[in-house]
């Protein structure tokens with residue numbers, strides 16, 4: 001299996017609509033642990049990629065998530 | 077620039093910061109999501125920890 005280029009990976013954007021939005025990364029593999037977390041304050045934007053270490057991401061709080069599959073507003 | 081605690085780590089969502097999972101009528105088990113720590117580091121927290129470990 002060839003190593004996929006980091007630039008071709010799926011990415012998505014989280015924009016916080018309030019202070020204290022939490023984004024948490026879950027590990028890839030047989031057990032899903034939380035290995036990383038991020039706190040975004042209102043208006044802050046972070047761009048995420050799924051990597052060899054992260055296979056799932058959880059967002060808590062009022063935020064807009066933009067991905068190639070569409071836009072999700074967590075308040076709707 | 078000041079760094080607050082929640083810029084460095086956040087409470088684990090699974091165990092709500094307790095580090096253990098309580099099952100009804102059973103003994104407590106270490107939270108598998110945070111390895112019993114109760115908190116998960118942010119990128120800033122990991123950077124700071126890595127820096128301090130390296131230079132300690």
Ligand SMILES: [Zn+2]
Nearest residue numbers: 088091107110
């Ligand atoms: Zn936990």
